[in-house]
Amino acid sequence: MTASASAQTPPLPAIDFIDLKAQRRAIGPAMEEAILEVVRDGRYILGPQVGQLEQELKRFCSARHAIGCANGTDAIGLILMAMKLRPGDAVICPSFTFAATAEVVAWLGATPVFIDVDPVTYNLDPAALDTARDTAVQNGLKLRAVIAVDLFGQPADYDPIEAWCAAEGVMLIADTAQGFGSTYKGRIAGSIGDFATTSFFPAKPLGCYGDGGAVFTKHDAFVEPLRSLHIHGKGEDKYDNIRIGVNSRLDTVQAAVLLKKLEVFAAEIDARQQVAARYEAGLSDVAVTPQVLDGCVSTWAQYVIRIPAAARDGFINGLKSKGVPTAIYYPKPLHQQTAYRRFPVAGNGLPVSDRIAHEVVALPMHAYLDEATQAYIIDVARDALKAAGPKPAV
Numbered sequence: 001m002t003a004s005a006s007a008q009t010p011p012l013p014a015i016d017f018i019d020l021k022a023q024r025r026a027i028g029p030a031m032e033e034a035i036l037e038v039v040r041d042g043r044y045i046l047g048p049q050v051g052q053l054e055q056e057l058k059r060f061c062s063a064r065h066a067i068g069c070a071n072g073t074d075a076i077g078l079i080l081m082a083m084k085l086r087p088g089d090a091v092i093c094p095s096f097t098f099a100a101t102a103e104v105v106a107w108l109g110a111t112p113v114f115i116d117v118d119p120v121t122y123n124l125d126p127a128a129l130d131t132a133r134d135t136a137v138q139n140g141l142k143l144r145a146v147i148a149v150d151l152f153g154q155p156a157d158y159d160p161i162e163a164w165c166a167a168e169g170v171m172l173i174a175d176t177a178q179g180f181g182s183t184y185k186g187r188i189a190g191s192i193g194d195f196a197t198t199s200f201f202p203a204k205p206l207g208c209y210g211d212g213g214a215v216f217t218k219h220d221a222f223v224e225p226l227r228s229l230h231i232h233g234k235g236e237d238k239y240d241n242i243r244i245g246v247n248s249r250l251d252t253v254q255a256a257v258l259l260k261k262l263e264v265f266a267a268e269i270d271a272r273q274q275v276a277a278r279y280e281a282g283l284s285d286v287a288v289t290p291q292v293l294d295g296c297v298s299t300w301a302q303y304v305i306r307i308p309a310a311a312r313d314g315f316i317n318g319l320k321s322k323g324v325p326t327a328i329y330y331p332k333p334l335h336q337q338t339a340y341r342r343f344p345v346a347g348n349g350l351p352v353s354d355r356i357a358h359e360v361v362a363l364p365m366h367a368y369l370d371e372a373t374q375a376y377i378i379d380v381a382r383d384a385l386k387a388a389g390p391k392p393a394v
């Protein structure tokens, strides 16, 4: 290289938002071997790894039943199908979440009723459940279920939500796509609720190398319908069709990948606690940092801070110019989305969801984020926040 080239500014550090390559290196050749085994064995659809994974998932999260399926969206959809959700039925869902949570309700012609979230945890606000039920009733709908989301990895506040669902006689579905592996007062996600679902999308805390998902339930009576629905409504076999189902199987290759990843998952969740603690120490005086409820452990699917809305674009560009990737989860709450605007919102609107959507920014977060890289991210973030003004109110 010429002298002038070496005098140029050093290249930006290559920082991944979620570093899946580091995870692959940590797991080593065992992963490739597991994939090759499926390729050589040839049982690509419902091979033995799928059943093994269901057993391991059950053990991991103390669930009574686990059923693999094609993705985390189908996982919720299969439950609603098994519940025979139909037009005229309502399901309460948070508005500040990924679209899949409410999408499946609309698939079946039923109505999602959007509820606001708590400003500290960003999870469904239990205090708003009565109002959401009243909104459903005023719209002539029959409330059938509540879908609570473990947003960014933190479990929803299940004690009051469970008590409310039991008193109302409606089902509780825990969408733990982001929070699989989290714990709520000593109980682990997957075992909480009438049903729980997860997603194995690659970027989730427990992700595979493609799409995948799982349903968990404590109800024995729902196992046969769920297993049937995910294979074309099968009876004795897939050529005996006793109900209208879908094709939503978990792939054998993905099950093999997940069996390997599950071996390191608990250690990864521990490592994520350290990353979160370093961000908290480095940023809590200049930004609203995430707070986890007492007695809970988050999987830190995302590390989301809040900064003044007017400063967000500048902050994101400032980080980008220093090689630090960010993401916004979620820029627009569901009740403001074109496809969902026609559905009812609980009470007079969802002010928390509306406000925080403009303030949230997610920073790089994964189990292999080393201390030096993270110190650099924190420095760059602090620098970019200097011009931002005081942090938003909680």
Ligand SMILES: *Cc1c(COP(=O)(O)O)cnc(C)c1O
Residues within 6 Å of the ligand: 071, 072, 073, 074, 097, 098, 100, 101, 149, 175, 177, 178, 198, 199, 200, 201, 211, 212, 213
């Ligand atoms: C990712 C996600 C889903 C959907 O999972 P897919 O596997 O992508 O279908 C559902 N709910 C939440 C909260 C998610 O984050």
